[in-house]
Amino acid sequence: MADRVCVGAIAGAFGVRGEVRLKSFCAEPADIASYGPLTTEDGARSFEVTLTRPVTSGFAARLSGVPTKEAADALRGTRLYAPREALPGLPDDEFYHADLLGLTALDTGGKTLGKVAAVLNHGAGDILELRGPGLKGSVLVPFTRAVVPTVDLASGRVIIDPPEGLLD
Template structure:
């Protein structure tokens, strides 16, 4: 298995943050639909698959953060060493998505096209800067990435089986003030 195949078979579930206290607890951002469910996953690894993690316990801290106890991490220095480490799980350890559902990781590499079948490019990332998910698309013709809001209006079709999404680009908004 190549590094690219291994990365494609992994799904990002969370990211460690700063230490919490002096006994090895660490902040954890969970990307699972139920944030506390991250502790139930067996087989958490880093992106390379060489480091394995077992979460002994997690508890909420504030709106978007958890505090975790990681097996083998018993002091602040051990927690500091994990800061910004991302937690992945093998794709085959996840339940199959429901009909009309998918994992965000399944979108990476899909062809983006118009409703008429004209290729726009390939999805290279799904971003979220706080106002919702955004598809980052590498244009088929080259050049800078294109960004589209991942909404039902802009992306009315997600067809994982056919390896494509349909994009209905929103009307452009002019930044020029209307002086009339």
């Protein structure tokens, strides 16, 4: 999966002529159609994407090989992946969510807190979900420079300076 990044998901059929409702996870939502053929998570299917119009929470789109409403409905919930080399490079202080998953989280004293299990965004900014044996369940950490001052992809770790009481 390191060579592919999830860029969108199919929310179901749109209309009766084989179009799908497509949710884009890209910073520029319309860019989802410019990353070449998109593949399913298992790589078994590949689709050329043609956006037809914006709709609520995404786009109506045509996917190659999806001619009917029934075929579009069958793809509901399918995540679409683009090859990493097709995606634009990022500035030093930006990261693809896929790159953060699995990183070891350490506190500023070097103590292992757990691993990044998910990157969430509910509208107010990114949040890292940490899981580990020393934590009581999952811990949600704001992904800000103040709380996560260091992201070291080469070493596979993030340094977290948690606000007081966050890990208690």
